[in-house]
Amino acid sequence: SQLESRSIPYKIGSRGNSILVPSGQVHSTRIYLAGKGLPSNSDKVGLEIFDRPSFGLSNMQQRVNHTRAIQGELAKTIARMDGVEAADVMVVMPENTLFIDEQSQASASVFLKTSGPAKLGEEQVRAIQHFVANAVEGLGTEDVTVTNSRGELLSQEQDRDADAFLSDQQLESLRNLEAYLSRKAEEMLTIVLGPGNAIVRVSAEINRDTVTTSDITYDEDPVQRSSTQTTDRTQTPNPSLLSTNATATASSATITTVDSTTMDNEFAVGSTTADTIQVAGGIKKVTAAVFVAKKEKKDSAGTVTYIPREPVELESIKQAVSLALGIENTATNLTVEQFEFHRQEKVDYLNEFQKYNKYKTWISIGKQVGYLCLTLAVLYGFVRTFRKTPIETIPLGVPLDDLGDFAEAGNGNRSSGAQKRSNFSIFEPGPPDERIELMNQLIRDNPQNMTHAIESWLQEDNGKSN
Incomplete structure (x- = not known):
């Protein structure tokens, strides 16, 4: 239309x-x-769907229209991001139920068509996940899946239990740590084995439990705090003395006295108590997997033969990676394997990426040249507009020798002086009244040409005087 x-x-x-x-x-x-905002994605229906009358629609149709509007608005907004050519969003909204236990979780899928072979960065993908999750009620970022037109999963699977204990900053720090350790070991192996001959992936396990540990340390040398001495005296009668010596007194012959002394010493032992609290989110364990390429040997015909590496070389690589990452060299923590790397797809992708970068470079250069040409054109027009234009002599439209002919159309009393006026011009000496009348007539007949003519005459007089 x-x-x-x-x-x-x-x-x-x-x-x-x-x-x-x-x-x-x-x-x-x-x-x-x-x-006019064309061409537009006609299949992306947004909130304008509610501009049309909706009388007679059922609740189901209203919910479907609401979901379509959200999907369309999200798709149109995501398509405006840098590096995204087109986007499709599918949102699954659960039906409301009376029981919370039966309520299902909302989910969403985002399909992206990127510009060129370049992939979206992790931050862009996470931004899309958060954008979609915040636009749909009851939708979490872990329930948003992002894929591209090549069938690659861009969004990372997130552990719901980990999200319950860790914040987004802690998860981001964990991913940064894994990426740093992987890059660190990969760069080391690249120098030794050559580019593209080693792949290292590191996984870090998060401690999800909060543990409190108490350590008590006792001093080896105790300190005496007090000393107590106790003496006990016991007196008992002696029956044998009483039977042989009846005249003995009771005080000297019939009583036996026993004394006992007890010494009590109290010592104090010094102790130190240390309480350690390990919160959730710490690094519990780090494991790594290393893939190295087999050696390649080409014959005169260009055929590639793969030669396995020696076990001693693999063990040396394993020991070096273990020391570089700071993990134990055990089978459960570190493994090193060798494979035949498939390089054709990587080469094709690299060539495509280089072509895309070259295309973007030429586009950038073209834009800069276009901006420069536009700036020069504006400056040229500005100078042309404000520079001094040379004044051209504009003819009066009536020859000066025929100036007297204007009187033929005038009154009859002026016809007698026509011949006299035709023999002079306004620059020649003549009667002042006739010169003034001639000038007035010329101004009335053609005021525009007469104005330019007067300006031309004045400029000529100024030039002659100079």
């Missing part, structure tokens, strides 16, 4: 997905349609 309103001839392409216009009108038509 926009093309028909401007009378632009067009026809539909053979596949039905393009519109053809004359080559001379391509650029102007694109600019016009871009100003």
